[in-house]
Every structure is written in structure tokens, then in C-alpha cells.
Amino acid sequence: MDHLQAIRIFAxxxxxxxxxxxxxxxQMPNATVSKWIxxxxxxxxxxxxxxxxxxxxxTTDGAxxxxxxxxxxxxxxxxxATLGRAQASPRGALRVDAGGSTAxxxxxxxxxxxxxxxxxxxxxxxxxxRTADLIAENIDCAIRSTPNxxxxxxxxxxxxxxxxxxxxxxxxxxxxxxxxxxIVNKNMPVVGYFSASTGLTQQLAFCRGDEKITLEGVRxxxxxxxxxxxxxxxxAGLGIVHTLDFMVRPYIKRRKLVSILAEWRPDPLxxxxxxxxxxxxxxxxxxxxxxxxxxxxxx
Numbered sequence: 071m072d073h074l075q076a077i078r079i080f081a082x083x084x085x086x087x088x089x090x091x092x093x094x095x096x097q098m099p100n101a102t103v104s105k106w107i108x109x110x111x112x113x114x115x116x117x118x119x120x121x122x123x124x125x126x127x128x129t130t131d132g133a134x135x136x137x138x139x140x141x142x143x144x145x146x147x148x149x150x151a152t153l154g155r156a157q158a159s160p161r162g163a164l165r166v167d168a169g170g171s172t173a174x175x176x177x178x179x180x181x182x183x184x185x186x187x188x189x190x191x192x193x194x195x196x197x198x199x200r201t202a203d204l205i206a207e208n209i210d211c212a213i214r215s216t217p218n219x220x221x222x223x224x225x226x227x228x229x230x231x232x233x234x235x236x237x238x239x240x241x242x243x244x245x246x247x248x249x250x251x252x253i254v255n256k257n258m259p260v261v262g263y264f265s266a267s268t269g270l271t272q273q274l275a276f277c278r279g280d281e282k283i284t285l286e287g288v289r290x291x292x293x294x295x296x297x298x299x300x301x302x303x304x305x306a307g308l309g310i311v312h313t314l315d316f317m318v319r320p321y322i323k324r325r326k327l328v329s330i331l332a333e334w335r336p337d338p339l340x341x342x343x344x345x346x347x348x349x350x351x352x353x354x355x356x357x358x359x360x361x362x363x364x365x366x367x368x369x
Contacts, residue, residue: 076110077139084136088126160354161190167212171297171317173197180365191354199296200266204346210355211345222344228366229338231315235327237307250276250283250334259309262290263300274312276334
């Protein structure tokens with residue numbers, strides 16, 4: 071028995087949910103797929119799949135076996151992708167982690183160009199504002215604003231400007247601050263942004279030349295932990311928000327939001343792409359890193 075082939079066929083049955091769909095995707099007869107699975111089960115001495123006339127269900131042992139072997143198959147595909155013709159035409163699943171605003175506002179709108187250039191790469195975009203463990207979660211690379219994980223290879227790819235803004239209705243009700251201190255002195259509601267990982271709320275920091283101000287005692291009637299939700303709260307008039315300019319700029323142009331304290335913008339947010347050391351020779355990671363660096367540079 072070709073053990074590796076049997077594992078690949080078993081994985082396709084699990085992923086497609088049946089022998090027929092697996093056979094179709096593998097371009098082999100149903101009977102051949104069934105024969106490979108029976109041989110694998112005999113080799114392991116356990117039942118991997120429960121078969122009935124209507125469905126195929128994965129056993130407890132089968133689910134555990136699939137999870138362990140799935141990572142091995144991914145690693146093997148990555149190794150093979152660094153050799154020969156795959157260098158010129160990268161292929162396979164590329165697992166990318168990014169925050170909500172970066173994904174929806176930057177990566178996804180530009181993704182058609184990447185797909186056109188690399189049609190054999192399947193992009194699996196994990197969208198979350200928490201900091202994922204790339205190694206433990208088997209993620210190829212991530213777009214981040216912090217470069218301080220020594221277990222990862224990190225490259226700076228650009229910087230993003232900040233903007234503080236609010237809705238016209240909010241400003242009509244609460245007034246427009248001329249100085250950052252007025253936000254606290256006038257008890258103006260601010261929608262806070264807190265980290266899903268640490269629970270810490272982002273401080274409001276301002277910079278004008280050499281003068282720097284960090285506000286204390288800000289009124290946070292509403293707090294959110296996701297960047298697109300943060301934008302939605304501003305549009306709903308729930309408070310002042312301090313967020314990345316690319317997210318709110320279209321709404322400012324349409325006068326659904328108003329930029330305030332523009333001369334007090336803090337330094338831009340530096341952006342990095344990070345990946346586990348084992349991915350440094352992966353062709354698909356390399357071409358994505360080059361592409362995303364060019365994308366952020368154009369901004």
C-alpha cells in the first residue's frame with residue numbers, strides 16, 4: 071500500500087463529505103477510493119469512517135487522524151512547492167491572517183490582481199483582530215502592526231495614517247473640539263477600541279510637532295474589539311473614533327463623517343508582514359510577501 075496516497079485519499083473523503091465527491095475530485099472510480107480507505111483502516115487497525123447507504127461519517131479516531139495528518143500533508147505540499155517548476159508557478163493553499171479593516175479595506179479589493187497573477191494559489195484569508203499564533207495555527211503569514219514576536223520573520227511593508235472623526239449629527243449635538251483636551255474637559259463620548267487578546271483599551275494619543283498628548287479619563291460609553299465595528303459606531307453617531315484614515319476617508323468624502331483635530335494626528339502606524347521561519351523558502355509565501363509589500367507601498 072502507498073501509505074501517503076492512502077492518507078491523501080482519506081483526507082479528500084473527509085473534506086468532501088463522501089466517497090463519490092472524493093472520487094470525482096481525485097478522478098478515480100468510487101471502488102478505488104473505497105479500496106484505499108479499507109487498506110488504510112486495515113493498516114492502522116482502527117475504523118476511520120462509518121459508512122451507510124446515505125452518508126459517510128468520520129469516527130472519533132478518524133477525526134483525530136485527519137487533524138494530525140492534514141498538517142503533515144500541508145507541510146509536504148509546502149516543501150514540494152519550493153522545488154522545480156513550482157518556483158515559477160506557485161500553487162496550493164496560502165493561509166493569511168489579517169485584521170478586519172486591513173482585510174476589507176486593502177487586501178480584498180486588490181486580491182483580484184493577485185489571483186490573476188497566481189491562479190494556482192488558493193488564498194485562505196483568516197480575518198480577526200486578535201493576534202493569532204501563526205505556528206500553532208499553521209498560518210503561512212500575517213499582516214501586523216507589531217514586529218515584536220522573536221519566533222517569526224518580520225518585514226516592514228509600509229505605514230498607515232490615522233484620522234480622528236465623528237458623524238455630523240454627533241458634532242451638532244456635542245460640538246467640535248478645537249484641542250484634544252476638550253474631549254475630556256467637555257466629557258465628549260468616544261467609542262473605545264479594545265484588544266480582543268489583552269482586553270486593553272487603546273489610548274487616545276495626539277501629536278503636533280514636538281507636542282504630544284495622551285488623554286486620560288476619556289468617556290467610553292461604547293467599546294468594540296473589531297475595526298469594522300469601530301467604523302460602524304462612528305457612522306451611527308455613537309461617539310468620536312480614532313482609526314486608520316483609509317477606513318474612514320470614503321465616508322469623509324461623502325460627508326457621512328467629519329475629520330476633526332487633523333493637525334493633531336499621531337505618527338503613522340507601521341505595518342509588517344510576518345511568517346514562521348519554516349515558511350521562508352515557500353514560493354507562494356514569497357510571492358505574496360512581495361505583492362503585499364508593493365500594495366502597501368502604493369498607499
